[in-house]
Amino acid sequence: MGSGIAQVSALSGNDVILYDVEDAFTQKALESIRASIDKGVERGKTDAEVAVRAKDAFTLTTTLTDCAAADVVIEAAPEKLELKREIFETLSNEASDDTLLATNTSSLSVTAIAASAKRPEMVVGMHFFNPAFIMKLVEVVRAMQSSEESVERAVQLARDMGKTPVLCKDTPGFISNRVARPFVLEALRLLGEGAADVETIDKLIRSLGFRMGPFELMDLVGVDVNFAVSSSIFEAFFYDDKYRPHYIQKRMVEAGLLGRKTGRGFYEYGE
Amino acid sequence: MKIILTGNSKLLPELTELVTQAGHDVSLFSDFHYLDKHRYDELDQAAAVADLAVDYSHMRHIPAMERVMVTLPIDKPYIVSPMVSSLTFMTHTEGYHVGHPERVVGWGALPPIASPEGKGIVEVARGLQTSDAAFDVAVEFWQSLGLETVEVADGPGLVRARVLCSLMNEAVSALADGVASADDIDAAMQLGNNYPQGLLAWADELGLDLVLAVLDGIHGETGDPKYRPHPLLKRKVWAGHLGKSSGRGFFEYETWGDPASSGA
Numbered sequence: 380m381g382s383g384i385a386q387v388s389a390l391s392g393n394d395v396i397l398y399d400v401e402d403a404f405t406q407k408a409l410e411s412i413r414a415s416i417d418k419g420v421e422r423g424k425t426d427a428e429v430a431v432r433a434k435d436a437f438t439l440t441t442t443l444t445d446c447a448a449a450d451v452v453i454e455a456a457p458e459k460l461e462l463k464r465e466i467f468e469t470l471s472n473e474a475s476d477d478t479l480l481a482t483n484t485s486s487l488s489v490t491a492i493a494a495s496a497k498r499p500e501m502v503v504g505m506h507f508f509n510p511a512f513i514m515k516l517v518e519v520v521r522a523m524q525s526s527e528e529s530v531e532r533a534v535q536l537a538r539d540m541g542k543t544p545v546l547c548k549d550t551p552g553f554i555s556n557r558v559a560r561p562f563v564l565e566a567l568r569l570l571g572e573g574a575a576d577v578e579t580i581d582k583l584i585r586s587l588g589f590r591m592g593p594f595e596l597m598d599l600v601g602v603d604v605n606f607a608v609s610s611s612i613f614e615a616f617f618y619d620d621k622y623r624p625h626y627i628q629k630r631m632v633e634a635g636l637l638g639r640k641t642g643r644g645f646y647e648y649g650e
Numbered sequence: 651m652k653i654i655l656t657g658n659s660k661l662l663p664e665l666t667e668l669v670t671q672a673g674h675d676v677s678l679f680s681d682f683h684y685l686d687k688h689r690y691d692e693l694d695q696a697a698a699v700a701d702l703a704v705d706y707s708h709m710r711h712i713p714a715m716e717r718v719m720v721t722l723p724i725d726k727p728y729i730v731s732p733m734v735s736s737l738t739f740m741t742h743t744e745g746y747h748v749g750h751p752e753r754v755v756g757w758g759a760l761p762p763i764a765s766p767e768g769k770g771i772v773e774v775a776r777g778l779q780t781s782d783a784a785f786d787v788a789v790e791f792w793q794s795l796g797l798e799t800v801e802v803a804d805g806p807g808l809v810r811a812r813v814l815c816s817l818m819n820e821a822v823s824a825l826a827d828g829v830a831s832a833d834d835i836d837a838a839m840q841l842g843n844n845y846p847q848g849l850l851a852w853a854d855e856l857g858l859d860l861v862l863a864v865l866d867g868i869h870g871e872t873g874d875p876k877y878r879p880h881p882l883l884k885r886k887v888w889a890g891h892l893g894k895s896s897g898r899g900f901f902e903y904e905t906w907g908d909p910a911s912s913g914a
Contacts, residue, residue, distance in 0.1 A: 508842050516841035543841055545834035554830050555842035558849065561816035569812070574803040583800060583809045586771045587760070588846030593813075620875040621820070 380483060381455035382408040383511030386415055388453070389433035390425065390512070391540045396438045398446050405439040412437070415512060447473035451536060453505060455483040463487065464495035471496035479532050481505035485556060486611045489522040489549045499524035503533045506553055507542075517542040518553045551615030556608055560622055563605060566593035567625035577645045594645035598638030602631045602645075651791070654696045654722070655679070656714040657706035657731075660857070660895070661761040665706070668763065668795040679714040690717065697721035702791055704757075705730045708863040724750050727784040729791070732756045733811055733860070734867035737777035737804045752781040755788040758808035760856065763797070770797045773808045806867035814852075815864040819880055821849035825900070826882040832900045854899030862887050 381399075385408070389395050399405045413434045419425035438445075446452050447470050456462055467480060474480070480502045482492050493502035504520025517537040521530050530546070537544035547553050552560070566580050575583070581592025597605045606628045613622040631637070631644065638644030653669055655662065656679045669676045677696035679685075685693065693714060697703065703722045705715045708731075715730075722728060732740060741751035756775035764770040772792045776785055792799045802809050824835050836848020853861050862883050869877040886892075886899065893899030 514842065516838060518838065518842070543837060545830060545838050547830040547834065547838075548828060550827065550829050554824060554835055554838040557829070558817065558820045558824050558835065558839060559843050561813065561820055562843075565813040565816045569809055572803065572805070574805060575800070575809055579800055579802065580809060583771065583773065583802075584813060587810055587814060590844050590846075621823070621878075623876060 380507060380509055380511060382412050382415075383509065384453055384455055384483060384507050385437070386412045386433075386512050387507075387540050387542075389436040390416065390419075390429060392429075392432075394436050394438070396440060396446050396449055398440050398443060400441060402439070402441055405441065409437055409439060419512070443469055444473045446470060447475075447478065449474075449478060451479045451481065451532075453481045453483060455507075458484060458486055460487050460491060463492045467492055467502065468495040468497075471498060471501070476501075479503070479529055479536070481533055481536075483507055486552070486608060486615075489520045490524065493522040493524045500526035501529055503529050504549065504553070505533050505537065508555070515541075515543045516555070517544045518555065519544045519546050520549050520553055521546065522549045552608075552612045557612060560609060560612060563593045563597055563628075564609065564623070564625060567627050570594075571625060571627050597628070598644035598646055598648075600638070601640060602628060602637045606632050651675070651701040651794075652696075652699055653677070653791075654693075654700040654703045654718060655705075656703070656712065656718055658712060659706045659708065659761065659860075661706055661759065661763060664761065664763050665704070668797070669704075672795045674794070679718075685713050685717070693717055694721045698723065700726060702726060702787065703728045704791075706733075707731070708733050708860050724753065727753050727755055727787045727791075729755045729757050729788050731758055732775060732804060732806060732808060733758060734863040735806050736871060737775055737780070739806075739871060741777050741779060751777060751779040753784045755780055755784050756804060756808070757788065757792065758802075758811060760810055760814065772797045772799050773802045773810065774799045775802055775804045775808060777804050806871055807864045811864050812868060814856075815861050815868075816877070818849050818853040818861050819865055819877075819883065821853070822880040822883045822900075825850065826880055850900040854893035854901055854903070857893050857895060858883060858899050859887050859892050 385395050385397050397405050397408060416430045416434055420427050420430045452470055454466055456466060463482060471480060480496060482489060482504050483506060484504060485506055489504040493499040496502050502522055503525045506518035506520060508514035508516050519530060519533045519537060534544045569575060569580055577594045581594050584592040609624040613624055616622055635641055636644050639648050642648050651674045653674045653676045655666060655676050658680060662680050666676055666678050679693055697718050698721055700722060703718050707715060737756040741754050754777060758773040774789055789799050807815060821835055825832055832850050836850050839845040839849055862879050865877055865879040890896055891898045894903050897903050
């Protein structure tokens with residue numbers, strides 16, 4: 380997700396410091412960003428001049444503290460709390476008092492991440508959606524410690540990037556991941572009860588105007604990925620029944636039937 | 651065929667049109683509350699010669715529906731909608747058992763019946779006692795309207811209403827918990843998850859009383875706390891904020907619907 384966010388940042392006129400743990404990763408990220416920008420121009424979605432500037436707007440580094448020179452830091456590291464806390468602690472110690480520190484976490488507590496920063500009021504969540512250069516939504520998450528100013532800055536930044544920000548409290552799943560849970564969970568329950576089969580449920584849900592049915596969706600994002608999100612939210616809400624995952628999904632993961640990426644999930648995907 | 655159509659949903663006008671266009675004779679009784687004697691006579695006459703009765707209401711004890719059950723000839727199918735309780739439950743209670751449960755068939759749709767993708771789909775379900783004969787007549791009827799039928803198992807809300815109302819319940823929960831504003835919750839689902847509509851605005855369109863009735867039905871029958879309707883949804887309905895038809899739901903609307911047909 381980091382490269383997508385970096386791409387959006389560059390395309391909206393910013394200079395970007397791109398950090399990862401290894402040179403190979405940052406190089407690869409830059410290549411894919413440039414390729415993606417080119418595609419955007421080809422499809423007429425991106426202005427050619429903007430693209431030229433953007434492609435050269437990157438500085439690559441494997442030294443984390445180099446990022447402290449930025450006005451805004453957007454962190455998109457793996458979803459591990461300790462890792463993110465370390466990053467924010469290190470960066471906030473080096474950064475200026477005015478640096479906005481944003482985390483792209485989708486499932487962790489922004490409050491917990493902010494608590495490790497020297498100035499927690501400078502930390503907010505900025506949750507982008509995949510792929511970041513297409514999806515307009517950014518959930519701006521207000522941690523318990525976030526200052527009003529930090530929140531406003533994040534909202535404005537999202538707008539400047541051409542995104543539509545929504546403002547939410549730091550709660551499990553924020554808005555989108557939480558409210559979407561029944562889409563898949565109810566479908567699994569109906570399947571489990573024998574109410575209808577996979578194709579029928581998908582067809583019925585699509586008839587309501589949804590682009591794809593719940594099982595098609597799970598196969599697309601990864602049955603395991605979807606299960607991980609459901610399990611995380613279930614736990615974060617202290618096992619509230621509403622978010623109860625389903626054993627069918629767990630069995631699918633155990634069997635390695637993860638969807639498109641393994642050639643088979645609820646549907647089969649021939650090569 | 652001669653069809654007698656009863657109910658109290660905004661889905662009925664579209665259904666009436668579909669039935670008429672298909673060449674059937676339809677008598678419509680969408681009266682909400684009690685019927686006066688003149689209407690009862692009209693209904694009795696229509697039911698006595700009907701080939702089929704269809705109902706769509708999400709409340710119990712609708713006078714027209716109960717009356718039809720008594721006056722419709724016993725060999726004619728009665729197609730009802732298990733939106734708020736399963737078909738088997740309905741045929742067990744409500745006095746249906748005196749009306750021959752084997753002739754009762756379930757159907758489900760949400761307004762608009764015609765899908766955005768084109769051909770409308772109707773869910774059809776059998777209760778534990780539904781006869782094959784009645785089921786077959788019902789399927790033929792829906793198909794005669796140019797609708798596709800999909801068989802699903804009996805249960806409150808069938809498939810679509812159950813999934814959709816569960817989603818709406820969660821949106822209400824996020825609102826009530828102060829996670830975000832109603833506008834932002836709706837924007838997030840459309841822009842982040844590509845939902846066709848924001849869930850709160852959609853609930854306002856369906857009618858918050860319908861959404862609550864579906865959830866109450868599932869919760870009541872399953873006893874599973876997962877389906878507990880959110881208190882905010884209940885309060886909105888008690889306060890008469892039923893959505894678009896009453897001028898106010900989670901959002902406010904300029905035009906008021908006809909009070910006599912408030913609710914989905």
